Amino acid sequence: MKEARDIFFNYVKVKNLRYTRQREKIVEAFLRADRHITAEELYSNLKKVDPEIGSATVHRTLKLMGECGLLDEIKVGSGKTRYELKYKREHHDHLICINCGRLIEVRDDKIERLQDKLARANDFVPKWHRLEIYGLCTKCR
Amino acid sequence: MKEARDIFFNYVKVKNLRYTRQREKIVEAFLRADRHITAEELYSNLKKVDPEIGSATVHRTLKLMGECGLLDEIKVGSGKTRYELKYKREHHDHLICINCGRLIEVRDDKIERLQDKLARANDFVPKWHRLEIYGLCTKCR
DNA sequence: ATTGATAATGATATTTTATATCAATAATAC
DNA sequence: GTATTATTGATATAAAATATCATTATCAAT
Numbered sequence: 001m002k003e004a005r006d007i008f009f010n011y012v013k014v015k016n017l018r019y020t021r022q023r024e025k026i027v028e029a030f031l032r033a034d035r036h037i038t039a040e041e042l043y044s045n046l047k048k049v050d051p052e053i054g055s056a057t058v059h060r061t062l063k064l065m066g067e068c069g070l071l072d073e074i075k076v077g078s079g080k081t082r083y084e085l086k087y088k089r090e091h092h093d094h095l096i097c098i099n100c101g102r103l104i105e106v107r108d109d110k111i112e113r114l115q116d117k118l119a120r121a122n123d124f125v126p127k128w129h130r131l132e133i134y135g136l137c138t139k140c141r
Numbered sequence: 142m143k144e145a146r147d148i149f150f151n152y153v154k155v156k157n158l159r160y161t162r163q164r165e166k167i168v169e170a171f172l173r174a175d176r177h178i179t180a181e182e183l184y185s186n187l188k189k190v191d192p193e194i195g196s197a198t199v200h201r202t203l204k205l206m207g208e209c210g211l212l213d214e215i216k217v218g219s220g221k222t223r224y225e226l227k228y229k230r231e232h233h234d235h236l237i238c239i240n241c242g243r244l245i246e247v248r249d250d251k252i253e254r255l256q257d258k259l260a261r262a263n264d265f266v267p268k269w270h271r272l273e274i275y276g277l278c279t280k281c282r
Numbered sequence: 283a284t285t286g287a288t289a290a291t292g293a294t295a296t297t298t299t300a301t302a303t304c305a306a307t308a309a310t311a312c
Numbered sequence: 313g314t315a316t317t318a319t320t321g322a323t324a325t326a327a328a329a330t331a332t333c334a335t336t337a338t339c340a341a342t
Contacts, residue, residue, distance in 0.1 A: 016310095016318090017318070017319085018308080018309050018310070018317095018318055018319065019309075019310090020308080020309075020318090020319065020320080021308090022319080022320070022321095023319090038299095039299085039300085040299085052320095052321085053320095053321085054320065054321040054322070055321090056300090056301080056302090056320080056321065056322080056323095057319080057320060057321070059299090059300065059301075060301095060319085060320090075216045075220075079216075079220075079298075079299070079328080079329080080298085080299070081299080081300085093259075095260055095263055095265045095267075097265075104263055104265065106259055106260075106263055108255060108259045110255055111252055111255045111256065111259065114249060114251055114252045114255070115252065115272070115274055118234075118247055118249045118252065118274070119236055119247075119274050119276060122236055122245055122247055123278070123279045124236045124238075124245065124274070124276050124277065124278055124279070125276045125277040125282050126236075126274050126275070126276040127275050127276040127277070128274075128275050128276075129272065129273060129274040129275060130271075130272070130273045130275075131256070131270065131271070131272045131273075132270060132271045132272075133256055133259070133260050133265070133267050133269075133270040134267070134268050134269050134270060134271075135260060135265050135266045135267040135268040135269075136265065136266040136268070137264070137265055138264045138265070141266050157289090158289070158290085159288095159289055159290065159337080159338050159339075160338075160339090161289090161290065161291080161337075161338075162337090163290080163291070163292095164290090179328095180328085180329085181328085193291095193292085194291090194292085195291065195292040195293070196292090196329095197291080197292065197293080197294095197329090197330080197331090198290080198291060198292070200328095200329065200330075201290085201291090201330090220299080220300080220327075220328070221327085221328070222328080222329085283342100284341105284342085285340105285341090285342080286339105286340095286341090286342105287338105287339095287340095287341105288337100288338090288339100289336105289337085289338075289339100290335105290336080290337075290338085291333105291334105291335085291336070291337085292333105292334105292335095292336100293332105293333095293334100294331100294332085294333095295330105295331080295332075295333100296329105296330080296331070296332085297328100297329085297330070297331085298327100298328085298329085298330095299326100299327090299328090299329105300325105300326085300327085300328105301324105301325080301326070301327095302323100302324080302325070302326085303322105303323085303324075303325085304320105304321105304322095304323095304324100305320105305321105305322100306319105306320085306321095307318105307319080307320070307321100308317100308318085308319075308320085309316100309317090309318075309319085310315105310316090310317095310318095311314105311315090311316085312313100312314085312315085312316100
């Protein structure tokens with residue numbers, strides 16, 4: 001996943017920020033990580049390999065990644081924010097199991113188009129959206 | 142809005158909970174309030190009239206109202222949860238202006254049906270959903 | 283109406299997640 | 313190499329929600 005990395009470090013350069021060891025490690029760990037990871041999980045992953053990284057820096061770097069469009073914040077359920085890689089992935093929606101918490105990614109182009117139409121019909125310029133369908137997954141019903 | 146009130150107090154009765162002065166006031170204030178109110182806002186509304194009500198009780202009562210299906214929790218943006226009356230209102234989605242924060246309620250039956258279909262196609266039993274479309278409203282574009 | 287069991291309350295403490303502070307350090311331009 | 317200043321990590325703080333707990337209030341049984 002070389003390109004996503006480059007997006008980030010290009011953003012850093014453009015904004016006259018600095019290329020640091022920590023940022024590099026955090027970005028790479030994020031790109032390697034499971035989808036929908038929390039800041040805390042990412043921090044503890046990194047901690048194992050490199051105990052010299054602070055959680056504040058993880059939060060700060062995730063924020064930067066958000067600013068340059070690399071990830072989305074997903075706030076759902078327990079108040080813990082989850083971060084999801086956005087760049088170069090097709091947009092998708094989520095099915096969320098209310099019993100076990102499983103997240104399933106789905107997509108339906110017809111829905112996407114209708115959403116756009118709906119927004120425009122209300123004199124609204126859509127930029128992005130979030131659709132979460134709550135219910136029971138196969139295992140839990 | 143008598144019926145919503147009754148839903149709540151019926152739930153209280155069924156669960157062998159108690160009918161208290163505070164619960165009554167909180168529920169009625171919520172039903173009178175603007176849509177998408179926060180716990181804090183509701184608390185401060187109540188405080189003006191009845192300084193004897195505690196914020197913990199407001200939170201607890203909102204939770205109860207959620208359990209009996211009277212309201213939805215909307216977690217968006219700032220980490221502050223907003224509560225929205227659900228009972229006897231048609232389900233709707235939200236357009237959210239990323240500039241001024243305006244919330245516009247919308248609904249499209251075709252989208253609703255497709256969402257249901259999408260969930261079932263994934264072996265998922267949908268219970269409810271949330272669709273938020275972010276963008277710019279008329280004033281802000 | 284009185285009483286007994288116990289649910290509910292409000293004040294406060296605690297938890298949880300994210301952000302701010304700040305002295306020390308490290309990255310970059312010159 | 314040096315000066316400038318962004319970044320870091322530890323820690324404190326903020327902000328929202330929940331837990332604790334002694335006291336009070338509800339309500340069923342009498």
